Amino acid sequence: MSTLHEMADDQERWQHEVGSEPEWVKDMCAVPWVVMSRRDGSIEIIDTNNRVVAKMVDGSAEIRATIASVICDQVNKI
Numbered sequence: 001m002s003t004l005h006e007m008a009d010d011q012e013r014w015q016h017e018v019g020s021e022p023e024w025v026k027d028m029c030a031v032p033w034v035v036m037s038r039r040d041g042s043i044e045i046i047d048t049n050n051r052v053v054a055k056m057v058d059g060s061a062e063i064r065a066t067i068a069s070v071i072c073d074q075v076n077k078i
Helices: 002-029 061-077
Strands: 034-037 043-046 052-056
Touching: 034 061, 043 061, 052 061
Parallel strands: none
Antiparallel strands: 034 043, 043 052
């Protein structure tokens, strides 16, 4: 039974860390919108409220990252 409880704690910790990652990145970069690369290969743009405003899954990773970077640069200039 203890193992199940530990697994649940580990899963909760993982969910918290994954959920707070965009906020941590924004704090480190000191910008309102950031680009996040996910394990599934998708590229996401995260806004000031930690919401995904765009998710790109098609095309090469380089093109998706470049497009996301340009979008964030334009928004962060405002």
